[in-house]
Structures are given as C-alpha cells and as structure tokens.
Amino acid sequence: MLKPEIAVLDIQGQYRIHTEFYRCDTAENTIILVNGSMATTASFGQTLKNLHPHLNVVLYDQPYAGKSKPHNPHQKMLTRELEALVLLELIEHFDVNYLLSFSWGGTAALTALAATPRRIEKAVISSFSPLINEAMRDYLERGRHCLAARNGTQVGHLVNDTLGKHLPPLFKRFNFRHVSSLAEHEYAQMHFHINHVLSSDQQCFLSAARGIEIPVLFINGEWDEYTVASDARHFAQPIANSQFVSLENTGHFLDMEHKSASHISKNALLDFLKPTHPQHPSLSL
Template sequence: MRPEIAVLDIQGQYRVYTEFYRADAAEKTIILINGSLATTASFAQTVRNLHPQLNVVLFDQPYAGKSKQHNRQERLISKETEAHILLELIDHFQADHVMSFSWGGASTLLALAHQPRRVKKAIVSSFSPVINEPMRDYLSRGSQYLAACDRYQVGNLVNNTIGKHLPSLFKRFNYRHVSSLDSHEYAQMHFHINEVLQHDLERALSRARNIDIPVLFVNGERDEYTTVADARQFDRHVGTCQFSAIRDAGHFLDMEHKAACEDTRAVLLGFLKPDVREKRPRYQAAAQGQHALAM
C-alpha cells in the first residue's frame, strides 16, 4: 500500500508534504489531521482501518515531519493558520470527510466553522472542550519542559501521562521521536500550549457553533485527559453531535491494543459508511520508524 506523495504549495506561504492512499473502489476521501508534534507516521494504524473503504490523505504541518525541510521556519503558526491550511487541502483533494486526533481537533473545528462545501462528515477523536485538572497539569509541565528544550522530560511526560496505556514498543518510538525534534518544533508546541492556556480553545468552541455537518466525537473510556464525560459537552457547541466511547482504551485509542483497534475501526466505519459490513482486519503493531506521539 504505497501512497502518492506530493509537496503542495499553500498560497505561496507554506509547503506541505502529503500522502494520498488511493483506493480504486472508494467513492469518498478523508483527510486525517495530526495531534501536535506528530507526523504522518502516527496514523499508520488508522490508515489500515480506513483504507480501502476510503481514499485517505495524510499531511505534515509546515513545521513538522517531511514538511519542515521545505519551509524556512521563520515564524510560528497559529491554530487559525493550521485551519486555513486544512481548508486548502480539502479543496485540493476534494475531501468528503475529515478526522482529527488530539490537539488536531482545535484547527479542525476552526476549519469546519468555515463550512467547507465538500465536507459531509467529521470525526474528532481524543479531544475535549474542557481543560480538566490532569490536562492542565500536563500542559503546564509540558510548557516548562518545552521552553527549556528538555528532551528527556518531554519524552517522559508524554509516555507517563497521555501515553501511559500504550504498549512499550510505542513508548520507545515516542521517546525516540521527541528526542530528535528540532528546537523550532519545541518552540511551536510551546506556542500552541500558551494559546490553549490563554483561552484560544474558547475561540475555537465559539466558532464551532457554525458547523453544519454531523460530527462524531470519539474518546477512550480510560482517558483521564480528554474524558468521555467532558467530550459530551460538545453538544453545547456543535449542532449535530454523535458520541462514542472506546472500551478499555486511553488517549491513543486504536494504537493501544487489538480490541481497541477493532472497536475504533467499527465506530469509524459505522459513522462514515454505515451500510458497509466487512470483516475486521487483524491489528498490526507499528513498524520501525513509526511513532504514536500526539500532545
């Protein structure tokens, strides 16, 4: 399953690395939006869950992954700018659906508030309209470690908090990934955390009232940081909501174990393609070089 790879010019300002997993029989296309500091590799299991029922598009933000070598990193990028990048990608790939993970949910909600004409359904996973105490502690410590460019502490923080239910193999990939990041990526994440702590999330939520398509919110039952109960408060902000809880799963859902992977796949396809009933694929552990990081 080899993707079509392209580096796209976004309004002459950014160059964005993309992977397009085409399926000849698929009628719809979905774009996946990473959590902060994550790359296309983070969605390896999700691609297997959705392809070939759907064409799947992955991309790296201009400051991350395989996009960063094509950009000058002269300024930090806001969630608002990430939303406009997503809108450009939706138009380019003529996407019918979008799906975000973790903090990718903020830019996704901002983009959907613009009511992109083609998008018919959206999935927001491991995200919450509430900054609860565990999440606030996580963000506060993360901000401190990122400002100090303390790679050891950032890696351990992710693995001991939102990533604590991951298999040990994924935790090793996470730590290796964090320890190899450039300083501008730490600065970018530090900027995003400060945006969130200074009420940027409230701006995204206020605009979410403009969303006019069905949105499915998916959270893990064991996730203390974006809880099932907190996620259900999205019904105050988004007009047409559905909610699903993945049993015995934490923040990383389909990456944590086989049953969570299969349950997540059933939920995603049940929402996106409710008339399709197919045998579930066998869960596959990450291949070397892939990681699960999302903050």
C-alpha cells in the same frame, strides 16, 4: 505495504506541505487525517490500515513537522487559524469528503469546519475535549516548563507517562525516540501552542464549533483522563448534529493501544462514515 502518491504542495505561497494520498479504485469517498501535537503522518499508521481500502486517505505534515519540515523556513509560529487555512486548502485540492482529527489536531479541524467547507460531509474529532481539566492542565504546565528549557528527554518521558500511559512498550519506545529528538523550532511551536491554550478562555473551542452543521462524531477513550468523554459532550450544544462514542478499555491513543482498541475504533469510524458497514455491538455510547 500501501504505496501513496506523494506530493509537496504550495499553500498560497506561504507554506509547502508534504502530502501522502492513498488511493483505492473502489473507494467512493476521501478522508483527510489531521495530526495531533508533535505528530507526523507516521502516527496514523494503524488508522490508515483501518480506513483503507474503504476510503481514499490523505495524510499530511504540518509545515514545521515531519517531511514538510525541510521545505519551510520556520520563521514564525503557526496559529490555529493558519493551521486551519492549510487544512482548508488541502480539502479543496484532494476533493475531500470526510475529516478525522486526533487530539490537538481538533483545534485546527474545528476552526476549519466552522468555515463550512463545501465538500466536507462528515467529520470525526477523536481524543479531544473543549475543557481543560485538572489532569490536562497539569500535563500542559509541565510540558510548558520542559519545552521552555528545550529538554526533549523530559518531553518524551512526560508524554509517555501521561497521554501515552496505555501504549504498549514498543510504541512507547517509538514515541519517546520521536518526541525527544525534535528540532528546536518544533519545541518552540509546541511551547507557543501550549501558551495559547492555557491563556485562552475555556469556551474558545466551543465558540469555534458554532455554525458547524454537518454530522460530527466525537470519539474518546474510556480510560482517557486528559480528554474525558463526558467533557466532549459539551459540544452537543454548539454542534446540533453531534454524536458521541466512548471506546471501552482505551486511553488517549485509541487504536494504537492494543488490537481490541484498534478493532472497536475501526468499527466506530466506519459505522459513522459508511453506515452500510456491518454494525457491531462492542461500543459504549
């Protein structure tokens, strides 16, 4: 069992952030992982195993979620810009070289990267698309309805029936237990986020990416109908140094869905972040 160095950090006097630093004496570089919506550090359990000990790994909870939740007053909603500010501060604190975001964590990640943080050399944006397609819009509209009613049970079933449809039964049970029992302010934050996404210009994510000069890898699951790999390729224009990988036989949750998905996801990450890592032919490019 990996043991992290745990700290609760003060971010500009506004937020207190629970952080977990998984150090490896032989690792030369450090990566920070950015959670998706309604997720916590626990969501990155498999990704952590795939990246450590190749890299030092930083995990953190948003101010409203997980182990950061008890340390913050939850008096106002977090915007994408505020989430990016928290991320930029953590990048500086931990001397981070690489960044990996999952799902809606891509909004804060791309906003932070557009600020050209001097330490970041490479980034991976997984399970994210700049376009809100019909399937995602339906999911968001249904989610907005459940969240407005603060109906955690409906939210839990919705996530498992859509984005999580390819998760194994055990993970679905964990996912449902977590998502259906969030605090009221967490549902309010998600409702705020969805309203913002649905009311935004579809080009806003592409605009946020302009000016990013470092290499960025976009990873999407071949079976993911919500953040589609072909839609992610729209980032090729605003991000000149972009690469794209579609993982075979995987949906939205990538490395959590089955052993083969975890294996090919790990190889995709390490082939990009550590080019000396042995190459594997199992990726669909």
